[in-house]
Amino acid sequence: MMYNYLLTIQYDGSRYKGWQRQGEEGGNTIQSKIENVLAEMVGKHVGLIGSSRTDAGVHALDQKANFRIAERLAESEVQDYLNRYLPEDISVTDVTLVPRKFHARFHAKSKTYLYRIWNRKYPNPIERKYSMHIKEPLDLAAMRKASQYFIGAHDFTAFSNAKSKKKSMVREIYSIEMSEKEGFIEIRIRGNGFLHNMVRKIVGALIQVGLGEMEAETIPEIIESKDRSRVGLLADACGLFLEKVELDTQFLEGEKAI
């Protein structure tokens, strides 16, 4: 028998080199920190599959991940064990036993990223590690207009630093919403998937539009060009949060052990 556990994870990405394990040792990554605790729990290596490979410095409020083990442990036992031994900037907020076939990456239907901009002249000491500071006032109406050109399925080569030339660069963005409250501009981008650095380059372009350095109408042309040099600003990692991973619920139903 194998048991498949789904984790919901929050983390402060400030001091990590992103989600994905690096090299033999795993490196200072969130995946390897959790895998190390799981290995302690069951006495051997456990592979953890995450929904999103967040970059170095990026935070998560709702990362999803699953792992399969031969032991049948209570969900609360797994959660307590992880939270006892994980560092305080990583937290497991939920553990659920799911059918063996469930896969956190393949069965993620959509992802929502939140980007936070602090848009006042003076710095914000409390939120400085969880937002990007833009001193000059941003033109939100222009940014909203620009954002709409990203909606839909496009080849996002120009808005990524993804290396592979073989894999498809087409991703679909379902929505981009912007709000402003007490000095913070929040940008929420929901899509079926995102290329490496894609959210930060889209936000970078929106900031350039908001500063009057770029016309909103230029966006379709840049997408079309597939030219990475056209977007000069990569928004800071610290302003980015993986806010929500929506799972395909059909794979969460059924027998929990096979």
Place this chain on the structure above:
Amino acid sequence: MMYNYLLTIQYDGSRYKGWQRQGEEGGNTIQSKIENVLAEMVGKHVGLIGSSRTDAGVHALDQKANFRIAERLAESEVQDYLNRYLPEDISVTDVTLVPRKFHARFHAKSKTYLYRIWNRKYPNPIERKYSMHIKEPLDLAAMRKASQYFIGAHDFTAFSNAKSKKKSMVREIYSIEMSEKEGFIEIRIRGNGFLHNMVRKIVGALIQVGLGEMEAETIPEIIESKDRSRVGLLADACGLFLEKVELDTQFLEGEKAI
């Protein structure tokens, strides 16, 4: 001529030994960090008067402070200079020229402190430095009931670690408000002044009531006793924010230079 400048200051208190300068060198305190930059600005030592002496690790969203110098500088010039040279966990959000007689400590009418408790079983990685984690569910109704016994003018000896035996330990609390939202309990305490550790000991007692370790009705008896050993819990510094300092506006009006 002397010019008196009123500063509004925010800070993340995590890495400081509180507001007040310590010893000759000033120590790693917020007051001394700001005084050092002011000294660079005008070429000699400038004394800074703060409204509240926040403890080590305590944050501020609205600290007020004033200093007097012979130079007539533009308010925006002072703000820009300070924010350019202060560390990123201290920010000056406003600078206003005020009458010479204004004094940030004597003319503070009330202070509001905000205390944040994260009350879920699992830790909160993003807010861990800005809240106290209490895993066990707190009984908010009991805490609300207990809080009302603190309202009014009392000798708060039992709820402080203030050293002086000569000065009055009487302070007046105007209101205590509690709210709960998405796992956070927020406690706002407004009063005419607070003794050393007073907010954290009051919150400590409220937490003990919320955990069922103490009866709400015991509070008046503890106040009466003036016995410091009766409150065993000093709430963590990292959950405390100086949220608002209300100034006596009559001292803010009139001639700006004398």
